[in-house]
Amino acid sequence: MKIFSILAPYLLIILCYCSCKNSTTATKKMSIKKESISDVKKTQALLLTQAFDFDSSDINKVTGDYVPQTVMTVPENLAAQNKWIMFEGPVLENDLVAYRYYADSRHRFDVYGKTVPDLVMDTVSWNYHEIMDWGSDILKVGNSLGLGSPAIWYKNKIHTLSECDEKKLEIINNDDNISKVRTTFIGLEIGEQKFDLIQDWSIEAGQAWSEIHLQLVNAELPEGMYFATGIVKHLPEIIQGEIDGYFYAMNWGKQSFHKENMGMAVLADKRYQAKKIEAELSHAYAFYNVKKEVKYRFLSAWERDLNQVKDATTFKSLVEQSIK
Secondary structure (H helix, E strand, O other): OHHHHHHHHHHHHHHHHHHHHHHHHHHHHHHHHHHHHHOOOOEEEEOEEOOOOOOOOOOOOOOOOOEEOOEEEOOOOOOOOOOOEHHHOOEEEEOOEEEEEOOOOOOOEEEEEEOOOOOOHHHOOOOOOOOOOOEEEOOOOOOOOOEOOOEEEEOOEEEEOOOOOEEEEEEEEEOOOEEEEEEEEEEEEEOOEEEEEEEEEEEEOOOOEEEEEEEEOOOOOOOOEEEEEEEEOOOOOOEEEEEOOEEEEEEEEEOOOOOOEEEEEEEEEHHHOEEEEOOOOEEEEEEOOOOOEEEEEEEEEEOOOOOOOOOHHHHHHHHHHOOO
16 A cells, blocks of 8 residues: 555546547647538539440440540441440539430430449449449430420520530539539531530539529520420429529429439529420420529439438428528
8 A cells, every 4th residue: 555655646647648649649639630521522513425436336335444535526327225335424412412414416414313422433344224222314305304494485486405516515623612614515506506515514512402693695595495304294283482582493302213202493583484385295394484594403403312301391491502
């Protein structure tokens, strides 16, 4: 006992030193972990092709890994449902969702639901219609406007951006907080008219929405033509409204590819005067008060994804949050 009394002060000093050292080490580890999380990339733009020129005689030909591209001219004979371009077109992804459009003449937008925050689309195989650990392709598009596909309303008919002399794709942003793909249409043909059009399509980190900016090059839409967009008519009803100077159209219900709950919406400045137009396969809207350029957003939420939307009321709140 006498020896313990003599050594007690020294033991206390040693214990305090070790405790402080461990505390410092723990603080450093927490700091390092925090820095690594903040450095994680939260958006990406993907444009992946096979390493050879498109072969129309074998549209499913795959001979090696897909090669990232930053700029390319779409082959004139690019077939629908080809495997030369991975996902059949460019993809924009963030921590909540991923969208794509078909690079061939369909030019329709599609949705990938995600169940993880990681950027995963560059690791996904062609089995993306199945529900996997990361998520799935969740929208059946067909000949409809899918979600937010750009179009022209002319002579009481919807014209998608399908026929043109040349179509060029370019990734112009690909960083942590925003990624953007530019599509340039040379000689876009609508009815008997031709003009050049630029489509800038972007996604931001932490947002369920994606934005489309359409702009004619040194021109205006001819008389009787109007920019348009819409949502595939998997559900018969659509809800329209206005909030903070924006028009929106939205619905919620069992409309995903796997017949699960999913919400879809389009939003635009109400100054564009969006009005419902007749379309067999889509809830479609034309913008009647704009002739040269238009911006609008589209968004989706799936019952399994990280938005945690489970009903129409919560989805409407997400739509309202998508206006800024």
